[in-house]
Amino acid sequence: MEQPTGTQAGSQTLSRGIRLLEILASADRNLSIADLANALGVHRSVAYRLLRTLEHHDLVTRDHAGQFALGAGLAALTSGVARNLQQAALPVLNEIANDLGMTCLLAVLQGSGDVVTLVSAAPRQSVAVSYRPGHRHPISSGGPGKAILLGMPESAWPADLSDEVRAELVETRVRGYAHSHDEVVPSLRSVAVPLILSGQPPASIAVIHVSFDRTEAEIAERLKLGAQSVARAYGA
Amino acid sequence: MEQPTGTQAGSQTLSRGIRLLEILASADRNLSIADLANALGVHRSVAYRLLRTLEHHDLVTRDHAGQFALGAGLAALTSGVARNLQQAALPVLNEIANDLGMTCLLAVLQGSGDVVTLVSAAPRQSVAVSYRPGHRHPISSGGPGKAILLGMPESAWPADLSDEVRAELVETRVRGYAHSHDEVVPSLRSVAVPLILSGQPPASIAVIHVSFDRTEAEIAERLKLGAQSVARAYGA
C-alpha cells in the first residue's frame, strides 16, 4: 500500500523516514509532529518514533516550541558526496561567480537521465539569481544538462533523446559550450561547459543570469578556464 | 539489541538506513553491498533492501562496478538546513576567506553541548587548511564554540562548563572575540566571533590557520564586519 509497484520496492520504514526529511526540506517553516504525520499519512505515534530516530542522528532538530527542522547532521553527510570534486570545484566556482557577477554552479549526472545541481556560488554583491543545490531537471533541457551530454561520447547518450536535441548538440559541439534560454526556469539564460573527471560522474560548470552583459563566447571561455582549474585541483 | 538503551530509542530499520549513509560518508572509497552489510552487522539481503530504498530517494548511487557512494539527493536535503542563514552567510564567508587567505567557516549550536560546522569556504589560491562541514566538537573547546558561548546569555550556558572555561570567557567577553590554539585540531589556531540571529540557533563565524600573519584583533575586526553583513543579508 505504500509502494504501489508490483515488485518489492524497498523498506517501508526507511522510506517513510526519508520522506519526512524531504517534507521538511520543502517546507518553508518548522513543522509539528502532527503536521508531519499528516503529510506522511501515518499515525502520530509512528511519526514520533521516526522523528526521534532522526533526531538521534542529528538529521532533525527541534526548536524552542518543539517543532522540527532539518538538522546539521545532514551537512556532514553531504560533505561526503563526490567529496574530491566538491573540494576542487568550490573555490573555482566562487571565483567565476565574482568575476562574472553571476551565480555559478556545478551540476552532475544522476542516474542516466537527470542532472542535479550539487553546489552553487552566488557573487558577492550583486542581486544574483539564487539557485539552490539539489535542483533537478532532465538532462535534455537546460544548459548544464546539455553540456554534460557534450562531454559524453555520443554512444552513451540516452536513447530517448529527441532528434531535435541531437541536432542541436552536434551543432554546438563545434562551439564547445551549451546554452539555454527559457528552458528549465522561465526567462533564465545559462551558459555551460562540460567537466569530465576520471572517477567522477559526468558533470558541468554553468553560470545563470537573466541577461548577459557580455557575449556567450566570452563567458564560455571563462568557464573553460575554470574547468581546467578544477581538473588541476582534482589531480586526476 | 540494536539500541542498548533501556527505553525504546527509536526505529531500528530507519536507524540502520541512516547508519549506512554515515558509513559511506566516513569511507574514503566506494563500498560494495557486502562491505556495508558487514560494517552494519546485518545480513546482506537486509542491506540490499535498505540500499535499494536509499537509491530510490537518490541518497546513494552505484558506480559502474555496482559499488555504492553517497548520492546527490543529499544536496537537496542539506540546502534546506538553516536555509536563510546559509544563503546570507555563504558569500560573506567567501569574501572573508579570500581577504584573509584563510579558511572561513560558519558553525552552529546543535543540541546544547555540541557545535557543528555548517559550511566552510576555502580561499582561492593559498594552501589553506581544509575543514569539512559536519565537523563536530564540544562547545567548550575551540574558537567557534567559545564564540557561540560569548553570544549567549550566561544563564544559558551548559551547567557542566568548567570553571576554567568560565573564567576565560568572562575575560574574553571584553575583547569581543574568542580564539583557540591546539584545542580541537593540533597546531591549529582560530579566531571567532558570535553570530546571533533571531529564529536561528546561536552561531559563530571563524577563521582557522596554522599561523596568523596579522594580529588576532585585526582578524576579529574583519570577522565582526562580516557578521554584520550576514545579519543585514539575513534581514532579521
Next chain:
DNA sequence: AGTCCCGTGTTCGATAATAGGACAACCGAA
C-alpha cells in the same frame, strides 16, 4: 481560580513488515 482544548509522550497487543537462510544468475579470472 477553573475548565476546556490541543498538543506531546508512553504503553501494549495484534499484525504486517522485516530478517536472514537458501538458491539462481551473473561476471571476471585463472
Next chain:
DNA sequence: TTCGGTTGTCCTATTATCGAACACGGGACT
C-alpha cells in the same frame, strides 16, 4: 572451460512496527 565471488530474488518464522488508547502539560478562554 571451471572456479570463486558477487549480486538479485524467494520464502517463512520472527519480531519490529503499527496504531488505538491513555496520561500528562501548558495555554486560552470563561
